């Protein structure tokens with residue numbers, strides 16, 4: 001009998017999964033202690049918290065993407081492109097859907113992939129709560145392609161206005177959801193309106209771009225402390241962004257939104273940024289426990305509740321812990337949570353493969369939240385070791401901490417030296433590039 005190395009399959013190379021694959025590759029794959037495979041539906045990794053910048057054109061996704069194949073080669077794991085579509089717990093295999101080319105021709109047939117341990121970290125998509133018209137008339141920000149579609153649609157409105165003889169054309173943009181994504185997107189689009197006019201697409205004057213955020217709760221950023229929400233609210237108002245709270249969207253049409261209270265909000269470009277749900281294929285997959293938004297239920301060890309060899313982390317996992325008062329806390333769907341879970345799971349799996357150790361238990365440290373308001377400002381709170389408590393930060397300091405979140409992700413993927421080189425490259429690039437992607 002051949003002594004096969006332990007086979008760990010990670011599905012989803014996002015904020016959590018790619019760092020995990022990189023760490024396991026370096027610690028286990030390199031010494032042939034385990035075979036590490038990363039599967040992702042895309043060929044390149046792009047850090048999701050930057051998608052609103054891609055949508056507005058502040059960031060060119062092609063300059064910040066990372067090839068999975070290259071990262072795998074550098075860090076001793078294998079990358080397989082493919083979309084997970086099924087799971088067989090008896091055979092310990094996952095199914096990858098066929099891959100088609102752009103003409104619909106099959107490139108790779110359906111395949112099965114064996115695992116000893118499986119880690120599912122396939123993230124989430126926006127939750128449109130089956131609102132009539134949302135799929136047909138809204139754009140979303142779930143991945144790079146969708147963010148680029150928002151950008152292209154925005155540019156097309158400008159190109160049309162530039163070519164038409166309409167006097168003083170307007171552009172109405174509606175953003176559904178005033179969580180971090182909706183709020184940050186609104187500020188980026190406001191910045192884009194100013195920059196586009198500066199670069200000559202000036203038929204639509206910045207003050208004719210009407211951005212409205214529609215939110216069901218009684219305040220924006222309902223998941224964050226009130227003082228952050230109030231400060232951001234004031235700053236958005238200063239930019240001229242309209243905020244409608246206590247408004248539930250009941251229907252989207254090609255000319256705007258209808259709300260439950262009967263209001264009609266005109267919109268030429270509607271973007272859905274409210275709520276999340278895990279991918280539909282996870283719902284009750286292979287008899288595992290999932291919740292109403294398709295997240296896999298996991299124990300504090302990140303093992304699924306019914307199968308110790310299947311782990312889940314990040315947005316697609318529902319992990320409930322107890323705080324110091326024995327009150328339940330549910331881990332929020334955020335990059336910092338996915339990152340912390342990936343770090344813990346890397347330690348667990350390394351300990352398990354090398355020493356036969358039992359899985360470790362996850363504890364979540366909330367380091368605070370930061371909201372970027374494009375080039376204008378940032379607002380947030382920092383918690384824990386850095387500040388010794390809960391401290392509100394604004395302006396340049398908040399912006400610095402916000403940027404450092406992405407840099408920390410890069411350190412996890414590339415190490416400190418290469419991240420330093422990337423910072424330098426980005427700095428130099430700023431002097432030779434326009435402030436906005438104009439194509």
Ligand SMILES: Cc1cc2nc3c(=O)[nH]c(=O)nc-3n(C[C@H](O)[C@H](O)[C@H](O)COP(=O)(O)OP(=O)(O)OC[C@H]3O[C@@H](n4cnc5c(N)ncnc54)[C@H](O)[C@@H]3O)c2cc1C
Pocket residue numbers: 011012013014015016017039040041042045047048049050051052082083084085121122123124141142180181279313314315316333334335336337338370
């Ligand atoms: C615009 C925006 C701004 C945000 N800003 C912040 C922020 O400032 N701070 C913060 O903490 N969080 C932020 N978030 C949330 C954060 O992006 C997510 O919480 C985080 O990315 C979740 O990490 P993950 O690893 O679970 O999933 P993801 O990072 O979403 O990665 C999932 C991966 O799985 C792959 N995948 C999906 N389905 C399949 C399949 N069936 N088979 C194979 N592969 C699959 C995808 O291609 C992707 O690579 C933001 C989100 C958005 C959309």
